[in-house]
Amino acid sequence: MKYLSLLILMLLIILLPPAIYGQVKTLNIIYTGSMNGELEPCGCSPKTDFGGVARISGYLAGHNNNELSPCILIDAGNFTDKDTPQGRLKAEAMLKSFGIIKYDAVAFLKKEKGLPEDFFSPILKEYKIPVVSGMPPYEQSVSVNRDTFKINVSVDPENYREGRLNILLTDVSVRESGLIKGWDVIIVSSGEILDEPLKANETIIVTGYPKGKKLGILTLQIGRGGEIKNYEHRWQLLGSDIEEDTRVRDVLNDYDSKVAGLLTASENPPAGTSYLGAAKCAECHQLFEESWKKTRHAGAFSSLKQAGKSADPECVVCHTVGFGEEGGFRSIETTPELANVQCEECHGLDREHIDDFSRPMRPVTKAVCLKCHTQDNSPDFDYPVYLEKIKH
Ligand code: HEC
Ligand code: HEC
Ligand code: HEC
Ligand code: HEC
Structure with a gap:
């Protein structure tokens, strides 16, 4: 009997909800990379059809005030594409979107290092984006105070701070991240995917989902001494059911029109088109053209x-x-006969064929089809x- 009541007492102590201690608090780390x-x-x-910054923003706007709060919003780097004219327009639109969404920290890692600083500076100034980066003139760490939490977000593995929640952003591999010590959370943007967080020593390792198809949400239960008592992780899928943020949509529309400008700017005068176009083929293969017109290829443009x-x-x-x-489609204005x-x-x-x-x-x-029917663009192929x- 004595043992039984002792047991019950022990069970009570273990099972009493943490709220009674009033010491465990929740923080959501919402991240891309x-x-x-x-x-x-x-x-x-x-x-x-998943992902996109307008959906990220729309999703957060719809949930921020209740189930996600308090939260810290982080991009773990490698958000840009190649350093081409179009790549730069993407980087610009991406940063503006981060600014509108109000990211708390954005890492500049390998891909961002390929772009010059004077490219970024006007956008960063206008949108006040907190950059962390190993390259000057940026800070290596930012401090974020959220609710009662003091958070250190950094790209430098040496830079963790006692008495804070430490989050490292890196693009070394998941395996290498597992060797870094002293951090509470490491967010990796190497392009690898961990479906579930990995626990290495005392560190929780997660990965940004490539191309932002999903938003990562890591929920920490943190004790009074700052220790992580528990954690949960989920992926928020960003499908077409999520309402877009119109402010971010404006940025994307602006991007589209700038990209259109690129196409016009790069245009040479249409030198005697070497592709003939369906209308020419139809002069002799009318039935084939008619059957082609019924396929979705004819409406692709x-x-x-x-x-x-x-x-x-x-x-x-x-x-x-x-x-x-050479001699292919350039733009709808100059080569309308080659759309679709x-x-x-x-x-x-084969011009001689005529x-x-x-x-x-x-x-x-089949190889001819696979040029366009790729895994990403045509998963059902x-x-x-x-x-x-x-067939025709
Ligand atoms: C001036 C008429 C003419 C034009 C224009 C023409 N063709 Fe043909 N094509 C023919 C004739 C005639 C044949 C032979 C038919 C036969 O042998 O049954 C042929 C055969 C073909 C064949 C099957 C033969 C093979 O060797 O594979 C294909 C495919 C074809 N044409 C595609 C095209 C395409 C695509 C165009 C437009 C770029 C085109 N043709 C334009 C007259 C033409
Ligand atoms: C998406 C790819 C595709 C497009 C676009 C396409 N074809 Fe074909 N075409 C094929 C395939 C595959 C065949 C052979 C299979 C078959 O018999 O239908 C074929 C067969 C043909 C043949 C007969 C060849 C033979 O051996 O008799 C002709 C002629 C032809 N196509 C003309 C055209 C013309 C003209 C157009 C444009 C109006 C066109 N095709 C558009 C894929 C295509
Ligand atoms: C130049 C790129 C290109 C090539 C090459 C190509 N396709 Fe397509 N295909 C497309 C595009 C783009 C669409 C979507 C058109 C739309 O609806 O806007 C499409 C749509 C289709 C569809 C309709 C899908 C559906 O679910 O209804 C079929 C079927 C198809 N392609 C078959 C083929 C086959 C078979 C080949 C090879 C013989 C081929 N395509 C080659 C670009 C291509
Ligand atoms: C690598 C080739 C490729 C590229 C690049 C590509 N597409 Fe497509 N697109 C396809 C193919 C193939 C299909 C048909 C897929 C299917 O039905 O299996 C398609 C279908 C579509 C459809 C029709 C969807 C539907 O069901 O009605 C739209 C819209 C579309 N693409 C838009 C775009 C846009 C916008 C871009 C650029 C951001 C783009 N595509 C770039 C190959 C491509």
């Missing part, structure tokens, strides 16, 4: 128009004929099934 310049998904397939992306080189490359090649996925994308370019019908055209194989739908 390794966004790679993906401002929004292309929308080629509902199966890959209007899909881009609807998405507001008909002048984005990264989209037209698969939605027109011969873009980027036409005959020559599959049958190849004079010499006996010349065999290149065989249409199945050659026999798709071939059946376009």
Whole structure:
């Protein structure tokens, strides 16, 4: 009997909700990393239609005041794409979006280091974005006070501070991160994916989801002495059901029109187009043209128009004929006859064919389709099934 009551007492002590001690508090770390310049998904397939900064912002606006508060919002770096004119426009739009969303810390790591400082400085000034970076003139760490928490966010493994919650942002591999000591949380933007957090020594390691398809939410239960008592992790999928933030959408629309400007600027006068276009083929293959017109290939350009992306080189490359090649599509103004996925994308370019019908055209194989029907853009692609739908 004595033992039983002792047992009950012990159980009570263990099981009493932490609230009674009044000492355990919750903090949400909401994070991205390794966004790679993906401002929004292309929308080629509902199966890959996830992510985008306008949705991140919309999601947070809808949840910030209740279930996510208090929270700290972090990007762990590598949010930019290549250093090309379009890549720079992406970096600019990405940073502006981070500014609107009010990120508490944004790391500049490998990819950002490829871009010059004077490119960033006007945007950083205007949007007041707290950058952490190993490259001057940026700070290596920022301090964030949220609720009663004092948080140190840094990119320097040596820079953890006693008496604070320490969060390290890095793009070394997950394996190497496991060797770094002294940090409470490490957010990795190496492009690797950990479905669940990894616990190494006393450190919780998570990874930013590549291209921002999902938002990471790490919930910490923190004791009075600052020790992490417990943690939970979940991925918030960013699908088309999430309402976009219109302020961020404005940034994306501005990006689209600047990208369209790039296309016009790079245009040479259309030198005698070497691709002929379907209308020419139809002079002799009318029935084939009619059957082609019934396929979605014939409407591929209007899909881009609807998405507001008909002048984005990264989209037209698969939605027109011969873009980027000599005599291929340049813009809808100069080469309207080469919009849409036409005959020559599959049958190849062969001008002589018109004079010499006996010349065999290149065989249409699965490899021809895979140029455009990639895993990301066409996850349902199945050659026999798709071939059946376009046969003519
Ligand atoms: C690598 C080639 C490729 C690129 C690049 C590409 N697309 Fe696509 N897109 C496709 C293919 C293939 C499909 C058809 C997918 C399917 O149904 O299996 C498609 C379909 C679409 C659709 C139709 C979706 C529907 O169900 O009605 C839209 C809209 C679209 N793409 C927009 C874009 C935009 C915007 C971009 C640029 C950001 C882009 N695409 C870039 C290959 C591409
Ligand atoms: C130049 C790029 C390109 C090539 C090459 C290409 N496609 Fe497509 N395909 C597209 C795009 C873009 C779409 C989406 C058009 C839209 O709806 O906007 C599409 C859509 C389709 C669809 C409609 C999907 C659906 O679910 O209804 C089928 C089927 C298809 N392609 C089959 C093929 C096959 C088979 C090949 C190879 C023989 C091929 N495609 C080659 C770009 C391409
Ligand atoms: C998405 C790829 C694709 C596009 C676009 C396409 N074709 Fe084809 N075409 C094929 C495939 C695959 C075959 C062979 C299979 C078949 O018999 O249907 C073929 C067959 C043909 C043939 C018959 C070849 C033979 O052996 O008799 C002709 C002619 C032809 N296409 C003309 C056209 C013309 C003209 C257009 C444009 C209006 C066009 N094709 C657009 C894929 C395509
Ligand atoms: C001046 C008429 C003419 C034009 C224009 C023309 N073709 Fe042909 N094409 C022919 C004839 C004739 C044949 C042979 C038909 C046969 O042997 O049954 C042929 C055969 C083909 C074949 C099947 C033969 C093979 O070797 O694969 C394909 C595919 C084809 N053409 C595609 C095209 C495409 C694509 C275009 C547009 C770029 C085009 N043709 C334009 C007349 C033409």
